[in-house]
Amino acid sequence: MSHRYPVNWQEFYLNAQALAWRLNEGKSWKGLIAITRGGLVPATVVARELGIRKIDTISIVSYDDNDKQIEPSVIKTCQTNNQGQGWLVIDDLVDTGATARIVRDLVPQAHIAAIYAKPSGKDFVDTFMTEVSQDTWIVFPWEEEIN
Template identity: 25%
Template sequence: MATPLTHAADRPTYLTWDDIGAATQALAEQVTAAGVPQAVVGIVRGGMIPAVWLAHRLGIRDVRTVEVTHTTSDGINAAKTTLPTARNAASLGDLMGLDVLLVDDIAGSGATLAYTADMIRGLGPARVRTAVLTVNRANWVQEAEPHRVIDYTVSLKDTWIVFPWEGQHGR
């Protein structure tokens, strides 16, 4: 379970749509440098918007979704479940032999991204790469540093991140 942030400096960071546009452009540039994937998979819900923006920026029409959750609610510092859970793995379809880019909005502990990437690898793609807009280092629990686990990311933050699609701006 994540420890609630308590310091004044640890107040949430609120991102704007302009921030998201700039971040997806930066991710697209990073991804393109290593070759354009054949399919983009967004982790529902938060990863869908950046996945679609990235797909447009990369010129990819094959966009898929999978619902994987690792929190008990959507609130700031929501409690974590013991393990991530997939609810619609069949929605991934046939990924055999494809170069796949897995996208989420944020990596907190890193568990959801790792779990989902392993699930996709089990479907036989030629390559699986991961991308997130930001990493919340305050919740990171993986042994390796984020840049060693995630292929592409734009920022590392030490606070909770609130995205514009979450409807929590101004609260």
């Protein structure tokens, strides 16, 4: 990646809150599905803002321990029925769309949202908050100490 974009806690929270407000426009959600691990923190903010208490997860591994993209694999799926109809799926970022495509196969009727979207992946989610260039590496606040 050519550009590192560090996101601080305040910026992250404001973007997650704004995403929740956008998702609240005339909608009622049965529950929320967080994509782990990246979607866990934004899902917490969105669930709190929208008053959602029923939360599940889908765990998809798409990066190795060195932050290199790998072929995505599902290691845990959710327990929803009705193909995800009325459910909200939250992730931190849609990059190539590979994870979102898998999620769409698992819960085709769910509404998929991400805080950040890159051009190659943005068409695979229903809602996103902020678009960044394809060559940007977003450094989330919970990753700062790791990197």
